[in-house]
Amino acid sequence: MTHHALGCCYPRMEPWADTLRRLRETVSSGRTRPAEFRKAQLRGLERFLRENHELLQEALTGDLRRLDFETDISELILCQNEVDLALRQLDAWMKDEPVSRNVLLLLSSTFVRKEPYGLVLIMAPWNYPVNLTLMPLVGALAAGNCVVLKPSEISTSVQKVLATVLPRYLDPSCFAVVQGGPEESARLLEHKFDYIFFTGSQQVGRLVMSAAAKHLTPVTLELGGKNPCYVDDDCDPQTVANRVAFFRFFNMGQTCVAPDYVLCSPEMRARLLPALQCSIKxxxxxxxxxxxxxxxxVSDRHFQRLRRLLGCGRVAIGGQTDEQDRYIAPTVLVDVQETEPVMQEEIFGPILPILTVGSLSEAIEFMQRREKPLALYAFSSNRQVVNQLLSQTSSGIFASNDGFTFLTLSSMPLGGIGNSGMGKYHGKFTFDTFSHHRSCVLSPAHLELLNYLHYPPYRGWSRRLITWGLGSHSCTLL
Structure with missing residues (x-):
């Protein structure tokens, strides 16, 4: 999803010991559990977004030179919507959920309670550094956790705002920001957390999961991958080109859910190339x-990596670069081999390889032998083709005749599968991710006579009654 690495050689230090101790004390006190405290933190986050809108736009322009409007629609508005939803729905989300009972627990109260995990760590990337930092933060605060936030050091301007301005809006007893690069991240991961939420590359995700395993800490890993885009012969090539070009080159291709490569027939490729050229222009x-x-x-290192990928296959559209400007033209590659680097790693830039296949079944077989992607896109006017792709492939998200507009829906979870990640978030899914779902059974202290039914020695009539009470035919009540 994004690319950075954790350092491994560093002096023994505990630079955040006092901070973590303070947050742990807050967890133990239970101060963050009441709904009103959680709402106060969410309202603080809402004020941060509202009062620092221009400051965040300037920071994102400094890091990515992104248009303010695109920053609004891809980051700031979505974060605001997430906070608003959490404030409206928090009371409902926090309610105990009653569960069905069998005859043996007929007089008991059975429910699931959503409790905060405690102290959670959120590690965010640089490509959408506000969105991918604050969206999980909303759910973590709504769930009543204390949070350590680790923004990406690559998006330096946004990191500065999050580290110096955001803490003014949240209670310091339950929130802290840690700055730094790979070495600081590695040191931080040596500490015990109750939950870790990481967004980034598979390479670093494995390191995070390995560090979490030492403390048996549960994790959500929002990773990336190579998202396939199948284009059927029955499509209008210009319509497909418009949609694919927009979603591929938005944010200069630095989007984890962007279409990473196209699969189509040789005939469709011949029609699609001039249409893509037209869309780009x-x-x-x-x-x-x-x-x-x-x-x-975003950086010189990423620019050099992408420029090397331009040597794969043949450039059909674009290919121009400017190192000083960190600019790479919207580029389409053809005649690419599956074994070339551009098909072995997530591109994360404005480069779109087109590979040809002889049939839909060949395209499906191609996808099936690769790692499961975060997103899979299908373009076809034939519902049967779309359904075949949907039923015979696996991915975190599936979209037909569209791009990643699903990111605007808080009602739909975002998350990968296999190599593209584990866990999900957005809306209530984020609240659930950061909540421990505790199964609770409250039985009466009296009526011991009823319990004698399942105490030994087991007699014939009690055996039959218990068996009946546990059977699927017995009534279940809420």
Missing amino acids: RFYGADPQGSPYLCRI
């Missing part, structure tokens, strides 16, 4: 480098 003009609608690659 329409969106970004004859000289895309001068377009205000294209941001920039």
Whole structure:
């Protein structure tokens, strides 16, 4: 999803011991559990977004040179919506959920209580550094946790705002921001947390999971991968080109759910290439480098990695680069081999390989032998083709004839499967992710006579009664 690494060689230090101790004391006190405390933190987050809207826009422009409007629709508005939803629904989310009872527990109260995990760590990436930091934070605070936030050091301007301004809006007894790079992240992960939420690359995700395993800490890993995009022969090529180009090149391709490569027939490729050329020109003009609608690659290291990928296959569209400007033109590659680097790693940039297949079944077989992606896209006017792809493939998200507009829905979970991650969030799913679902049975202290039914020695009539009470035919009541 994003690319950075954890350091492994560092002096023994405990730079956050006091901070973590303070947060642990708050967890033990139970101070964060009441609904009103949680709402107060959410209202503080809402004020942070509202009062620092321009400051966040400026920070994102400094890090990515992204248009303010695109920052609003991909980050700030979505975060605001998430806070608003949590404030409206928190009381309902927090309610105990009654569960069905069998005859043996007929006089007991049975329910699931959502409790905070305690002290949680959120490690965020740089590509949408506000969205992918604050969206999980909303759920963690709503669930009543104390939070350590680790923004990405690569998005330096946003990190500074989150570290210096955001803490003014939240209670310092339950919230802290840790700055730094890979070495600081590695040190931080040596501490015990009750939950870790990580968004980033598979490589670093494995390191996070390994560190969490030492403390048996549960994790959510929001990772990336190579998201396939199948284009059927019955499609209108210009419609497909418009949608694929927009979602591939939005944020300069630095989006974990962007289509990573196209699979289509040779005939569709011949029709799709001029349509993509037309879409790119329409969106970004004859000289895309001068377009205000294209941001920039986040760092020199990422620029160099992407420029090396341009050597794969053959450049059919674009391919121009400017190292000083960290600019890479919207590029389409053809004649790419599956074994080349551009098909072995997540691209995370404005490069779109097109591979040809002989049939739908060949495309499905191609997807099935690769790691399960975070998102899978299908373009076809034939519902049967879409359903076949849906039923014979696996991915975190599936979308037909569209891109990643599903990210605007708090009602739909975001999460990967297999190599693309584990766990899910957005809306109530984030609240549930950061809540321990505690099964509770409250039985009466009296009526011991009834319990004699299942105490030994087991007599014939009591055996039959217990068997009947446990059977599927017995009534279940809420």
